[in-house]
Amino acid sequence: MYVLKRYTALMLTWVALQGVAHAAPYTDVLDLPAAPSALATVSALRDVTRAGDRLVAVGPRGHILFSDDNGGHWQQAQVPASADLNAVSFPSADKGWAVGNDGIILHSTDGGASWQKQLDGRVLGEQVLAYYQAQSKALPSDERWPTLIAESERLVQEGADKPLLDVWFADDQNGFAVGVFNLLLHTTDGGQHWTPWLERSDNPQALHLTSLASIDGVLYITGEQGLLLQLADDGQHFTQLTTPSRGTFFGVIGKPGVLLAYGLRGHLWRSTDKGQQWQPVTTDLGTSITAGGLDRNGQLWLLSQAGDVLHSRDDGASFVTVKQAARTPVSAATFDTASGLVLVGERGVRTLAAE
Template identity: 40%
Template sequence: MARRLKNKSLYCNGLAGVLLMAICVSPGVAAQFPDVIDQRSVLSTQASHATLLSIARAGERLVAVGERGVVVLSDDSGRTWRQVQVPVSSTLTAVQFVNSRQGWAVGHSGVILHSGDAGQSWTLQLDGRRAAQQELNDAQTAALEPNADEGAQRRLVAAQRLVTDGPDKPFLALSFSDTMHGLAVGAYGLVMRTEDGGMTWQSWMGRIPNIQGLHLYAVAQAGDRYYLAGEQGLLIRSLDGGKSFEKLDSPYEGTYFSLALDSDGAVLIGGLRGNVFRSRDQGNNFEAMNNPVPVSLGSAIRIGQQVLWVNQAGGVLRSTGDSSTLQPLATPAAPALTAVVDAPDGSLVGVGFAGTARLAISNVNATSSNPERAVAE
């Protein structure tokens, strides 16, 4: 894996720096640190000021996650926050709730956490050790099939390496369509699937056309359609509920960090240098969208009839189905934001390298062309 780590070193100094911290540490060095999978997160009165990477709504509650297993909750639209403890101290990279109570978070060391009470308590459903072993088991079975090809053998070798390396690979994104069905993706092509709410997880790495093991940064689904996006312009699609996947022709060779499906079903992808593309035919063809702020886009979220994008500088932009141009909604705050969500009171709440911030945007759905400054209230 040392060769791959060397090739990935450039990602340790940019948009994905925090997300990929685990990748930039060799297995030998990582082994010297306490096993964060087995250590509960540390409670701190300053948790809401920690580096936070993702935020989601659980009904009337906001849930944000970040470094060292920090999870903070707000019941007043982001004005005040309190920390809850989780069973790991791994950095958490993404969080999603499918209703007011059921949610999942993923992160470093291959961890997947579940909450059934709006983020108040969490259980560990999967970690990197079990994920690697699951992939090895599946790869061994596939290699013994009568029609096994060279690809099956390559998968087996890669799976054996996963087990040998230990739980040093992070999950970077997740997508649940309901309380039962979800997908988690991450570094080196990690893909895990559940159909029972996370009680069990299966490796889907053998289904994904990603021979190089490129990092997967984003995933989205709607019905039987799945879309995955990652480094070096990697775009993957399934139109049959995950039974088969195909690699799409990418309009861009750079890395994609964000992916969203708009209210009309169009596929939107964003990545390095502010490049944004849209497909109205399920990914067969893409058109470039105009982004007046050529800064890398780290996250995207659909809110009503629009998609909000957060760029590396902390700016927030909006795209709508009837426009081919992104509209700046908020100019950068200091420090940068990593994600935003619409709060129950209609405001926009962001998280980033200095924790949480209520943004000075009174109506997320406003259509004014005048950008507002994103500052903490």
């Protein structure tokens, strides 16, 4: 019996060693193409947008889906990396960008059917450091550079771990990406080069930047602790607006003359003077508002982390809850070509008639 046990133990050890010897080498998620999945439409998704008449959604493991029939059927895109994706922006029907964890920025030129990598966190820190070192040499009297160089060195030391949380493009050339710890990038050549704008945001505490949105011709950035930034008229820096909130904002929506900032624990604030003064709006929600939108009739919609859908017919002065047959968590929303709501979240994608 002892011999049998000893022989069995030796065989198990040999098998284990063989498994180690033949184990596939580790491949970084930044180099590992996203795997096809039949469950992609019912798995977690984090953002959705329109690319002309097409819908494009992004999520964890590099999953990108697109639909040409208002969300009835979805196809999985070809993606060269499997890093988690957090946001997507299409300024035109063909060209779009997606960003996510590990500092990844992807670009599509065919409406989201296939993607190419423009940047990732392994080189982002080095590029930021090189930029501020060059700025320090060009303008040595500027007292900001030592702090920014130290911050850039931290980015290098952290490696690829640099989550980007949102992306927005005005057109096929000009765009911004934002992320944790005041990470702010700008491009004027369609993402071929990304310039750090850390010193151009009025965010001295380096709070996380959570979203980008253009409302009535003004670009806003939301963030932690009630942070709300507005792109200045010269287009060269973001100035901070004073808000009454101390909770995280997850986004802004609005229309000419109306600006709404929403976020943590259902808090909602409304301004009719581009963020100079604010009034609270009652939502009766205890969960965070995570998405919002403006339909083709100019009416405002809000969605919550718990799947609540709220609708306003008075320019955001009040909201009513829309009854649903079933609720699922919502992380982002957009409207299809028929003005139905397309919702994505932890349980995938679903559609809802917006009436």
